[in-house]
Amino acid sequence: MKYILMMSGKKSDFEGYATWSKEDLRANVAFMRAFSKELKDSGVFVSTEGLGWPSEARLVRAGANGEPVTDGVFPESKEFLAGYWIIDVDSPEQAYKIAARASQAPSPGGKPANMPIEVRPVLSGHADLGI
Amino acid sequence: MKYILLMSGTKAGVETYHAWSKQDMEAHMAVLHRINKELTASGEFVTTQGLTEPREATVVRGEKNGVPVTDGIFPESKEFLLGYWIVDVATPERAYVIAGQISAAPGPGGVPTNMPIEVRRFATYEPKPK
Numbered sequence: 001m002k003y004i005l006m007m008s009g010k011k012s013d014f015e016g017y018a019t020w021s022k023e024d025l026r027a028n029v030a031f032m033r034a035f036s037k038e039l040k041d042s043g044v045f046v047s048t049e050g051l052g053w054p055s056e057a058r059l060v061r062a063g064a065n066g067e068p069v070t071d072g073v074f075p076e077s078k079e080f081l082a083g084y085w086i087i088d089v090d091s092p093e094q095a096y097k098i099a100a101r102a103s104q105a106p107s108p109g110g111k112p113a114n115m116p117i118e119v120r121p122v123l124s125g126h127a128d129l130g131i
Numbered sequence: 132m133k134y135i136l137l138m139s140g141t142k143a144g145v146e147t148y149h150a151w152s153k154q155d156m157e158a159h160m161a162v163l164h165r166i167n168k169e170l171t172a173s174g175e176f177v178t179t180q181g182l183t184e185p186r187e188a189t190v191v192r193g194e195k196n197g198v199p200v201t202d203g204i205f206p207e208s209k210e211f212l213l214g215y216w217i218v219d220v221a222t223p224e225r226a227y228v229i230a231g232q233i234s235a236a237p238g239p240g241g242v243p244t245n246m247p248i249e250v251r252r253f254a255t256y257e258p259k260p261k
Contacts, residue, residue: 058250060249066231096189096199097194099199115192120189
């Protein structure tokens with residue numbers, strides 16, 4: 001079963017991250033690299049991606065003639081996706097365990113960030129939608 | 132440049148899909164399939180993925196005694212990711228055009244859903260020498 005683990009945050013969370021010391025950032029990135037390697041070595045890794053900053057985010061809606069209408073204004077409370085992992089595991093419990101590991105990536109001073117990681121099964125096909 | 136086009140919605144928003152007729156659903160999916168085909172033909176398609184419904188979502192925060200701390204309660208306003216497309220395009224404008232096409236996919240009665248599609252660039256890191 002494939003699961004997606006999503007890390008999200010508000011604009012203010014991203015701005016907080018930008019104030020971390022180089023050393024703290026390095027420790028966090030080292031953790032993330034080791035974490036990806038662990039997932040690969042254990043055979044559950046599918047993919048991982050990090051997204052650009054919320055300041056670059058745009059909302060697009062179709063205009064009257066199908067042309068894109070873009071908007072870059074978001075409510076303060078908006079949760080932006082920061083990055084994700086897709087894993088292929090045998091049970092939701094295994095997905096939660098892996099998410100807990102990601103949640104404990106180090107924050108300033110080496111303390112576990114304990115950041116919330118949303119876990120969702122991904123659709124294996126349209127059969128899951130009942131169509 | 133790789134961009135991700137994110138389609139999101141609240142739990143209440145997702146529930147309205149269940150009221151769509153089979154015909155409306157099929158017409159909607161046909162347009163999404165056509166867009167995937169076009170992106171594949173133009174060499175811009177990377178991947179697309181749908182997620183299961185918000186009721187299957189769980190949040191994990193750290194662990195206690197080696198057990199992950201899980202929670203399945205979300206605020207009503209929470210926007211859940213429903214699915215995404217990853218495209219490899221020359222400009223952000225091109226990513227917006229594709230997002231506009233997805234946003235224009237038909238809803239009930241063939242009226243475009245005009246669903247907002249969030250467009251984000253992928254962060255690219257220099258690969259570390261091995």
